[in-house]
């Protein structure tokens with residue numbers, strides 16, 4: 001068995017603020033194998049972006065700080081890497097794509113010039129060779145008449161086409177890992193589906209791994225090989241897309257799935273809101289909102305992940321000896337939810353802020 005491409009081990013990322021320490025990512029572990037797509041899913045504020053942006057230290061530090069843990073990328077611990085080393089990895093072996101394509105493009109230069117620059121940053125090639133490759137990349141991401149459009153400015157492209165340009169730029173260095181943080185959230189549904197299909201095709205073609213952040217379980221069903229469910233800085237459940245959709249073993253995962261509209265029912269949002277990250281509750285982070293919480297769930301530390309099956313883990317006190325999963329899964333345990341698709345997880349912060357993309 002080969003080592004995973006990326007192995008995030010017990011990662012703790014915090015912000016030291018005047019009001020206290022925000023433990024945004026609080027002991028998160030997950031692996032990404034070569035060539036696979038891992039979706040990180042969870043409500044707004046659960047720490048998805050902070051976890052992803054810590055990998056290449058895109059997250060400004062300070063105010064952020066990696067307080068503990070390891071980020072092993074191809075065997076190298078990135079938490080120890082120098083700023084210079086990370087700069088070469090960023091955009092080289094690890095590329096990021098964000099929600100808002102506008103933020104990744106410079107409005108005053110033609111898109112081709114920006115892709116050429118990205119190529120030449122990581123490769124010693126002539127301008128002409130880089131330009132040829134830029135045209136090829138634009139063509140591969142589905143920009144019609146790439147040769148004619150390479151000298152167009154970002155504003156001459158629609159939102160979906162702009163995101164394709166950004167993806168072409170991200171691919172320019174042949175990355176081993178693409179980290180895409182809500183790359184389709186700002187796009188309309190049809191365009192979203194096209195971009196997801198594009199990423200899947202490109203993944204095969206470029207043989208890369210993808211970490212895909214979303215709060216849309218429909219998107220997860222569409223694109224994930226494996227899923228990491230985050231809540232309030234913790235991983236609640238992880239497993240293959242089939243494990244998580246067909247055998248959800250954490251009440252939080254179940255609650256997220258219940259937000260998906262089924263036949264003729266409307267979306268049921270999860271009651272309550274995320275805890276204050278400066279003062280998380282004792283016990284399981286989800287217990288104040290969990291319909292199954294017992295005294296054991298309200299005390300002590302957050303539960304350790306327990307193995308459900310090989311490769312499928314759930315961090316739930318309830319998931320233990322004598323556990324009756326039908327209690328949590330209700331009557332719908334046998335229905336495959338992978339096919340449902342299409343719905344966003346109810347989000348307390350409804351207008352998912354675009355700062356993840358705008359900040360850059």
Ligand SMILES: Nc1ncnc2c1ncn2[C@@H]1O[C@H](COP(=O)(O)OP(=O)(O)OP(=O)(O)O)[C@@H](O)[C@H]1O
Pocket residue numbers: 015017022024042043044045046047048049050051063064215277352353356
């Ligand atoms: N610079 C910062 N200073 C203080 N707290 C921060 C900072 N950046 C993020 N946080 C906090 O860290 C937590 C995790 O935020 P993060 O952006 O990772 O959530 P997310 O899961 O990506 O949510 P969304 O779906 O809205 O993008 C939140 O409580 C957020 O308020």
Ligand code: NI
Pocket residue numbers: 048049050181356
């Ligand atoms: Ni985010």
